Amino acid sequence: MRDKDLIHLQCHFGKDTLSWARLGARVTGLDFSEPAVKAAAELAREIGLDARFVTADVYDALAALERRAFDIVYTGVGALCWLPDMERWAKVVFDLLRPGGQLYLFEFHPLKWIFWEANDRPEIIDSYFTPPEGFRLGGATYADATAPATPTPTIQWNHPLGEVVTALAAAGMRIQSLRELDGDVLHQWPMMVRGEDGFYRMPPGTPSLPLMYVLRAWRDG
Numbered sequence: 532m533r534d535k536d537l538i539h540l541q542c543h544f545g546k547d548t549l550s551w552a553r554l555g556a557r558v559t560g561l562d563f564s565e566p567a568v569k570a571a572a573e574l575a576r577e578i579g580l581d582a583r584f585v586t587a588d589v590y591d592a593l594a595a596l597e598r599r600a601f602d603i604v605y606t607g608v609g610a611l612c613w614l615p616d617m618e619r620w621a622k623v624v625f626d627l628l629r630p631g632g633q634l635y636l637f638e639f640h641p642l643k644w645i646f647w648e649a650n651d652r653p654e655i656i657d658s659y660f661t662p663p664e665g666f667r668l669g670g671a672t673y674a675d676a677t678a679p680a681t682p683t684p685t686i687q688w689n690h691p692l693g694e695v696v697t698a699l700a701a702a703g704m705r706i707q708s709l710r711e712l713d714g715d716v717l718h719q720w721p722m723m724v725r726g727e728d729g730f731y732r733m734p735p736g737t738p739s740l741p742l743m744y745v746l747r748a749w750r751d752g
Contacts, residue, residue, distance in 0.1 A: 535602040538627055540589050541610040545571025545582065551605065552580045559583045559601075561592055590619055593626050600629040607638035608716065612687040615665060617694050621702035628750040634704060636695075636746040640711060643742050644689045648720040653740070661689045692744065704748040715742035 533555030542560030714730025
């Protein structure tokens with residue numbers, strides 16, 4: 532990681548971006564939200580880390596970054612659901628990487644989003660496959676998970692693993708590994724139990740579910 536050039540796509544306010552900087556990477560964060568990018572830059576200055584932050588739509592990343600190439604593209608943890616087009620996204624990832632560069636994707640598993648908590652257990656409420664126009668959901672805030680939904684709705688897309696992998700392969704990426712995890716960084720349902728590693732899982736005696744996944748892919752040339 533030390534002395535590697537890393538771009539964090541959809542970085543929000545930069546917390547994860549700066550964690551890579553602490554490991555020695557030369558980091559750039561990109562997000563379409565100008566307030567989030569300003570907050571990220573202020574946080575970097577406050578804790579004394581060298582990082583660059585750019586305001587741009589992820590699909591326009593190549594132009595916004597002046598066609599700069601990177602060793603690592605990092606993204607995930609609630610990023611892909613805001614994007615309607617995985618093929619276009621995968622092409623951006625490919626174009627941002629130097630030959631031999633890698634994508635590190637850490638994301639919520641698409642299966643978990645078909646469930647919702649009801650009667651102290653998860654029940655299926657949504658389709659696994661998202662319609663082209665996306666799902667219209669009530670607004671929410673990252674600041675307070677218990678706050679009521681805002682009047683402004685959001686549009687989100689649930690991208691199955693096959694869609695993500697196929698888009699990356701079609702763009703020219705070589706998939707190295709895909710690991711499905713039974714742990715979640717979110718306390719999604721009240722019955723979940725937090726493990727020593729900090730991840731939340733279904734309680735003992737309850738069938739496990741894939742809750743997150745880690746995908747690594749390389750650009751050969």
